[in-house]
Amino acid sequence: MRNPLLRPLTAALLALSLTAGAQALGPEEGPVTPLSPEAEHPETALAVLEQLARHHYVRRAIDDTLSSDTLDHYLDALDPQRAYFLEGDIAQFERYRYTLDDALRRGDLAPAFEIFNRYQSAAEAQLEALLALLETGIEALDFNKEEYLAMDRSEERFLASAEAREDLWRRRLKASVLSLKLADKADDEIGPLLEKRYQNRLHRLKQTTAEDAFQLFMNALAASYDPHTQYFSPRTSENFNIQMSLSLEGIGAVLRVEDEYTTIASLVPAGPAEKSKQIKPSDRISAVAQGEDGEFVDVVGWRLDDVVDLIRGPAGTTVRLEVLPPDSEAGAPPRVLSLVREAVKLEEQSAQSEVIEVPRGQESFRIGVIDIPTFYIDFKALQQGDPEYKSTTRDVQRLIEGLRCENVKSLSEEVGDAEYAAPCEPVDGIVIDLRNNGGGSLQEANALTGLFIEAGPTVQIRSASGRVDLFNDEDGQVAWEGPLAVLVNRLSASASEIFAGAIQDYQRGLVLGGQTFGKGTVQTLIPLNRGQLKMTQAKFYRVSGQSTQHQGVIPDIEYPEVYDRDEIGESTLDDALPWDVIRPTRYRRGPNLAPLLALLEDRHEIRVETDPDFAYLEAMVERARARSARNRLSLNEAQRRLEREEDEALRLAIENTRREAKGLPVVASLEALEKDEDEASEGQDEDSTEDTTIKAASALVDDFEGDAESDAALTEGEDEDEDDEEDRDALLAEGAEILVDYLSLRQTAAVSAP
Numbered sequence: 144m145r146n147p148l149l150r151p152l153t154a155a156l157l158a159l160s161l162t163a164g165a166q167a168l169g170p171e172e173g174p175v176t177p178l179s180p181e182a183e184h185p186e187t188a189l190a191v192l193e194q195l196a197r198h199h200y201v202r203r204a205i206d207d208t209l210s211s212d213t214l215d216h217y218l219d220a221l222d223p224q225r226a227y228f229l230e231g232d233i234a235q236f237e238r239y240r241y242t243l244d245d246a247l248r249r250g251d252l253a254p255a256f257e258i259f260n261r262y263q264s265a266a267e268a269q270l271e272a273l274l275a276l277l278e279t280g281i282e283a284l285d286f287n288k289e290e291y292l293a294m295d296r297s298e299e300r301f302l303a304s305a306e307a308r309e310d311l312w313r314r315r316l317k318a319s320v321l322s323l324k325l326a327d328k329a330d331d332e333i334g335p336l337l338e339k340r341y342q343n344r345l346h347r348l349k350q351t352t353a354e355d356a357f358q359l360f361m362n363a364l365a366a367s368y369d370p371h372t373q374y375f376s377p378r379t380s381e382n383f384n385i386q387m388s389l390s391l392e393g394i395g396a397v398l399r400v401e402d403e404y405t406t407i408a409s410l411v412p413a414g415p416a417e418k419s420k421q422i423k424p425s426d427r428i429s430a431v432a433q434g435e436d437g438e439f440v441d442v443v444g445w446r447l448d449d450v451v452d453l454i455r456g457p458a459g460t461t462v463r464l465e466v467l468p469p470d471s472e473a474g475a476p477p478r479v480l481s482l483v484r485e486a487v488k489l490e491e492q493s494a495q496s497e498v499i500e501v502p503r504g505q506e507s508f509r510i511g512v513i514d515i516p517t518f519y520i521d522f523k524a525l526q527q528g529d530p531e532y533k534s535t536t537r538d539v540q541r542l543i544e545g546l547r548c549e550n551v552k553s554l555s556e557e558v559g560d561a562e563y564a565a566p567c568e569p570v571d572g573i574v575i576d577l578r579n580n581g582g583g584s585l586q587e588a589n590a591l592t593g594l595f596i597e598a599g600p601t602v603q604i605r606s607a608s609g610r611v612d613l614f615n616d617e618d619g620q621v622a623w624e625g626p627l628a629v630l631v632n633r634l635s636a637s638a639s640e641i642f643a644g645a646i647q648d649y650q651r652g653l654v655l656g657g658q659t660f661g662k663g664t665v666q667t668l669i670p671l672n673r674g675q676l677k678m679t680q681a682k683f684y685r686v687s688g689q690s691t692q693h694q695g696v697i698p699d700i701e702y703p704e705v706y707d708r709d710e711i712g713e714s715t716l717d718d719a720l721p722w723d724v725i726r727p728t729r730y731r732r733g734p735n736l737a738p739l740l741a742l743l744e745d746r747h748e749i750r751v752e753t754d755p756d757f758a759y760l761e762a763m764v765e766r767a768r769a770r771s772a773r774n775r776l777s778l779n780e781a782q783r784r785l786e787r788e789e790d791e792a793l794r795l796a797i798e799n800t801r802r803e804a805k806g807l808p809v810v811a812s813l814e815a816l817e818k819d820e821d822e823a824s825e826g827q828d829e830d831s832t833e834d835t836t837i838k839a840a841s842a843l844v845d846d847f848e849g850d851a852e853s854d855a856a857l858t859e860g861e862d863e864d865e866d867d868e869e870d871r872d873a874l875l876a877e878g879a880e881i882l883v884d885y886l887s888l889r890q891t892a893a894v895s896a897p
Contacts, residue, residue, distance in 0.1 A: 174267065174349075175260075175263045175264060175266075175267045175348065175349050175351075176349070177256075177260045177263075178256055178259065178260060178263070178351070178352070178353045178356050179256055179353060180252040180253075180256060180353060180357065181353050181354065181357070183672065183673045184252055184353070184357045184673075185250030185251070185252060186250065186672055186673075187357075187361075187671055187672055187673040187674065188247060188250055188252060188357075188361065189247075189248075189250050190671045190672055190676075191361055191364065191365070191374055191671065191676055192205065192247050192248070192364070194669055194671075194676050194678060195364070195365065195368055195372070195676075195678065198669070198678065198680060199368050199369075199372065199607075199678055199679060199680065200369070200606075200607045200664070200679045200680055200681060200682065200720070201368050201369060201607075201679070201720065202607065203367070203368060205244050205247070205248065206244055207240075207241040207244065209244055209364075209367055210239075210240060210241050210242060210243040210244040210245075211240050211241060212367040212718070213243050213244075213363050213364045213367050214236065214239060214240050214243055214363075216362075216363040216364075216366045216367055216717075217255070217258065217359070217360060217363035218233070218236070218258075219297075220359055220362070220363055220366075221258070221259065221262045221359070222262060222301075223297050224295070224296045224297060225296045225297070225299050225300070225301050225302065226269070226296065226302075226308070226311055226312070226315075227262055227265035227266060227269065227308075228261070228262070228265065228301050229301060229302055229303065229304065229305065229308060230300070230301045230302065230303050232261055232265075232301070233301050236258055239254045239258075242254070243255075247364070252357070252360070255356070255357075255360040256353075256356055259356040259359065259360070263348065263351065265308075266348055267345065267348060267349070269312050270341050270344055270345040270348065271345070272309060272312050272313075273312060273315075273316050273337075273341050274338060274341050274342065274345070276313060276316055277316075277334055277337055277338050277341070280334065281320050281330060281333055281334050282330070284316075284317050284320060286317075286321060286324075286778065286779060286780035287779065287780070287781070288778070288779065289779055289782075290314065290317070290777075290778040290779065291314075291775040291776060291777055291778060292314045292315065292317070292318050292775070292776045292778060293774060293775060293776075294773065294774045294775065294776050295774055314778060316337070317778050318776060318778060319337060320333055320337065321778060321780060321783060323336065323337075324780065325783060325784065325787060339402075343402065346403075346444070347446075350446055352446075354376050354378075357376075358374060358375075358376045358379065358674075361374035362374055365676070365678075366717070366718065367718065368679065368718065369664065369679050369718055369719065369720055370713075370716040370717060370718060370719055371662065371664055371666055371677075371679055372666070372676070372677065372678050372679050373676075373677045374674060374675075374676055374677075375674050375675050375676070375677060376673070376674045377673060377674050378448055378452070379674065380674050380675045383677075384523075385489075386517075386519075387519055387520065387521075387522070387583065387584065388519065388520065388521035388522065388523065388524070388533060390486055390487060390488050390489065390521055390524070390533055391455070391486075391487050391489070392455065392456065392457055392458045392484055392485070392486050392487070393414075393415075393454055393455045393456065393484050393485075393487060394414060394415045394416045394454060394462065394482045394484060394485075394487075395410060395411035395413075395414015395415055395416050395417060395485070395487040396408075396409070396410055396411065396414065396416045396422070396454075397409040397410070397411070398428075398447060398450065398451060398454075399447070400447050401427075403443050403444040404427040404428070404429070404443060404467075405427070405428045405442060405445070405447060405450045406425060406426070406427050406428070406469075407422060407423065407424050407425060407426045407427075407428070408424060409424055410422070410423070410424065411487050411489060411491075412490060412491070413487075413488075413490075414485065414487045415482045415483060415484060415485050415487070416482060419480065419482055421466075421478075421480040421482075422464070422466060422480060425468075425469040426466045426467065426468060426469065427466065427467040427468075427469065428442060428450065428454075428464050428465070428466055429441065429442065429443055429465045429466070429467055429477050430442060430443075430464070430465035430477070431450065431453040431454060431462065431463070431464055431465075432462070432463040432464075433453075433456070433460075433461075433462060433463075434460070434461050434463075435461055435463070435481070437463070439463070439465060440453065455484075456484050457484065458484050458485050458486045459483065459484065459485075460483070460484050461481055461482070461483050461484070462481075462482055462484060463479060463480065463481045463482075464479070464480055464482070465477035465478070465479055466478045466479075466480060488533065492516055492517065492519075493516075493519070493533070493535075493538050494513055494514065494515045494516075494535060494538040494539050494542060495513070495514050495542075496511060496512060496513045496514070496542040496545065496546060497511075497512050497514075498510065498511055498512070498546070498570060499511075499512060499875070499876065499879045501879050501880060501883045503883060503887075508571045508572070508879075508883045508886065509568060509569070509570045509571050510570060510571060510572050510573070510574060510879040510882055510883065511542075511543075511546035511570035511572070511573045511574070512573070512574045512576055512875060512879070513539055513542050513543070513546075513573060513574070513575050513576065514576040515535060515539065515575065515576065515577055515580055515591075516579070516580055517535075517580055517581065517582070517583045518535050518580070518582060518583030518584045518585075518587040518588055518591070518638040518639070519533065519534065519535055519583055519584065519587065520532070520533065520534040520535065520583075520584045520586060520587050521533040521534065534584075534587060534590070535583070535584070535587045535590075535591055536587055536590040536591045536593075536594065539591060539594060539622075540594060540622050543573070543594065543622045543623050544622075546569065546570045546573060547569050547570070547623070548567035548568070548569045570625075571625070571626065571883070571886060572625055572626035572627065572628070572879075572882040572883070572885075572886055573623055573625065573626070573627055573628075574627075574628045574629075574630055574875070574878045574879060574882060575627070575628070575629045575630065575642075576630045576875065576878075577629060577630060577631050577635045577639040577642065577643060578630055578631060578632040578634065578635060578656065578874075579632065579634045579635070580634075580635050580636070580638075580639040581634065581635075581636045581637065581639070581660075582636050582637025582638040582639055582640075582662065583637070583638050584638060585602075585604075585614070585638060585641070585665060585683070587638065588601070588602065588637075588638035588639075588641040588642050589601045589602060589614040589615075589616065589641070590616075591642055592616060592641070592642055592645045592646070593616030593618060593620075594621070594622040594623065595621065595622070595623055595624075595627060595646065595651050595652070596616055596621065596645070596649055596651055597619055597620075597621055598615075598616055598617055598618070598619050599615065599616060599649070599686075599730045599731060600613045600614065600615050600616075600686050600728050600729075600730055601614050601615065601616055601641065601645045601686065602614045602641045602644075602645065602683050602684070602685065602686065603683065603684040603685070603686065603688070603725065603728055604665060604681050604682075604683050604684075605681060605682050605683075605684060605725060606680065606681050607680070607681070611684075611725060611726075613728060626652070626882055626885055626886045626889070627646065627651060627652030627653070627882075628652055628653040628654075628655055628878055628881065628882045628885070629642070629643045629646050629647075629652060629653070629654045629655065630655050630656050630874070630875065630878045631643050631654060631655070631656040631657065631659050631696060631698060632656050632657040632659070632702075632705065632706065633657050633658060633659065633660060633704070633705070633706035633708065633711050633712060634660060634706065634711070635656075635659045635660060635696075636659060636660035636661070636662040636695075636713075637660075637662045637664075639659065640659050640660070640661075640662065640663070640691040640695060640696050641683060641685075641691075643659065643696045644685040644686075644687075644689070644691060644696050645685065645686060647696065647699065648685055648686050648687045648730065648732070649686075649730065649731075649732055649733055650732045650733040650734065650735060650736045651733050653699050653700065653736070653743070653881065653882070653885060654696060654698045654699050654700075655698050655699065655700050655702065655877075655878050655881060656698050656701070656702050656874070656878075657698065657701065657702055657704050657705065657706065658695050658696070658697055658698070658701070658704075658708065658712075659691070659695035659696045660695055660711070660712055660713055661691060661692060661693045661694055661695035661712050661713035661714060662691070662692070662713050663682055663683055663684070663690045663691040663692030663693075663713075663720075663722075664679045664681070664682050664683070664692065664720055665679065665680060665681040665682065665683050666678060666679050666680070667680045679720075682720065684724070684725050686727065686728050686730045687727050688724050688725050688726055688727035688728075689724055690722050690723055690724060690725075692713060692719070692720055692721065692722045692723070693712075693713050693714045693719065693721070693722040694722055695712070695713070699736070699740055699743075700740070700743060700744055700747055700881060702874055702877070703757065703760060703761045703764065704764075705760070705764055707768065707771075739885065739888050739889070742884075742888060743881055743884050743885060743888070746881075746884050747877070747880075747881055747884075750877070750880060751877065753804075754873070754877070755800075755801045755804035755805050756801065756873035756876075757873060757877070758800070758801065758804070759797060759798070759800070759801040760873060760874075762797045762800070763794075763797060766790075766793060766794065766797070770790070791813055794813065795810070795812065795813055795816070798810070798813075798816060
């Protein structure tokens with residue numbers, strides 16, 4: 144199964160080749176051109192093979208077994224839904240099953256490129272076939288027929304014949320048309336919309352590069368060792384470094400491909416593009432020039448990452464853009480603007496804080512929340528001695544100072560602003576929110592733990608040789624000694640599990656939420672002659688000796704499980720390393736929390752039993768699981784409309800149950816609900832979170848049936864698809880309630896102590 148934390152390169156590369164675009168071939172494009180390895184690829188392949196054989200945590204012989212595993216991973220990466228390759232193709236590829244290892248030793252990539260080119264040809268044939276079907280008109284499709292489409296074919300056999308494959312493609316087209324019909328698109332709109340979609344995909348498919356094919360194959364080899372070892376091409380390496388440092392040098396714009404244009408999706412706050420006031424979202428970039436007098440290069444139809452390379456550049460240098468407004472008429476002259484590149488901080492992806500008020504009787508408690516989306520650090524700035532280098536721990540320490548009101552006076556003195564002289568009330572407790580945090584820097588996990596413990600080991604690292612090293616906090620300084628809770632879920636992994644596990648082992652605070660992902664391996668970046676290898680070289684263990692591999696961290700108080708553990712987690716991934724334990728290390732535990740946990744659990748259960756938001760979330764999750772359990776999608780219009788009516792009735796009933804419990808008026812339809820929510824939102828402040836639990840819980844479990852197309856996007860190198868996480872509010876509010884319970888119980892225990 145694919146790893147949801149890492150946005151695997153196989154999926155990303157195939158999506159890019161199908162949705163991002165490279166330099167246009169012109170109106171008379173020819174067929175897909177077969178790809179062949181670039182001159183540097185054989186040397187890089189040998190370097191990857193050597194590093195894996197000599198330094199990976201798993202010692203594997205480069206033999207027929209590795210060859211067989213690599214072939215299987217490669218085929219799964221290219222054709223996971225068994226929609227392109229035929230049994231005859233697979234039979235031909237079988238001659239490579241036990242020879243890929245020998246070919247790799249020679250730096251021979253011909254087998255890998257032969258297979259990739261076969262995939263490319265099949266993908267081209269599919270799109271051409273879909274376009275041909277559309278030419279006959281969608282009215283030729285029979286939606287009264289009892290026909291189905293398998294939702295998941297990953298475990299199916301490859302198709303036996305071209306006829307069977309074409310029938311599958313026909314059903315996929317039918318599913319796309321039907322989905323648009325159900326979305327109330329008119330028949331005369333559906334044909335042109337799908338034709339445009341498939342033409343764009345075909346155009347972009349023809350611009351896949353040899354680097355794409357090479358990276359996919361290298362990752363198939365890497366995946367045969369473990370699911371977290373990956374080869375990064377030079378371009379992917381740069382994007383990875385941006386993600387880790389949360390900084391880039393450029394203009395600060397999120398770019399997206401729409402039709403043949405690179406379009407501004409959004410602007411990074413305080414970046415050159417935003418500060419210029421000359422560019423806005425939806426503007427289209429038609430050409431790029433370097434410096435004040437460089438020649439403009441037309442970029443219409445280019446791959447998105449190629450355009451990004453032109454726009455990026457060292458801070459202090461100039462880039463000029465030709466920009467077209469979204470509403471400009473054909474032939475209208477572009478607007479030329481000049482921007483000076485800067486070092487741009489991606490603040491929206493850094494740690495953030497807020498305060499939740501928790502009323503209890505005549506009192507009100509203030510609980511600070513620090514949301515940490517990833518464990519980041521700007522290694523380059525740190526190595527260069529930049530005192531303002533970006534890191535998770537530095538940001539969190541600053542946020543804690545704000546929550547404690549320690550930095551308010553210094554800020555007011557520094558800027559002479561009365562705003563900072565306003566009274567500040569310190570928080571009573573802090574929740575560290577690590578939900579959906581897939582990890583990052585091991586160094587930062589260690590340093591962040593040190594903000595909450597006085598001193599001691601934070602994690603144990605065991606190498607392949609069996610040597611165990613300790614990461615320690617030795618400064619004796621504690622940024623926050625008050626009540627603490629850590630909120631996790633199934634997508635909290637790696638560095639998140641190190642931090643949560645240490646807080647739990649030290650009994651420094653409460654761990655709340657869902658069982659974590661279970662990634663207990665450590666990766667190191669190894670530079671190559673071309674790109675770099677992110678390779679598993681060790682496993683980490685909690686100070687208690689427990690591995691988080693497969694098992695993850697089990698919360699002290701568990702919430703309803705939003706994610707299916709049988710579908711998401713280390714234990715679901717192919718070739719994941721096993722769970723084990725090592726000897727615990729010496730560390731000083733805090734006061735025993737065990738006597739309080741049962742009381743906290745009881746109060747939590749009583750509260751959520753009558754909490755309409757929790758009940759709503761559980762009901763919506765059950766609805767989602769029931770829908771995902773269906774592996775057949777009906778292509779009969781009447782049946783699908785009936786299913787939609789039943790599903791909408793269920794969703795409406797769930798919603799009205801929640802509304803009744805909260806004293807809100809029931810609604811007659813989902814349309815009325817949306818109107819009601821829109822009207823309510825008009826009067827809310829921007830920071831209001833009223834009912835966001837509900838709106839996003841729906842987004843969490845509602846999927847789009849059919850063939851949805853998503854465009855690739857890059858923030859001059861990296862843009863993660865943003866998850867709608869507003870559903871977190873009810874869970875977060877309950878975390879604050881539990882922390883207040885803990886605070887009151889701890890105070891009671893202190894008063895009653897002799």
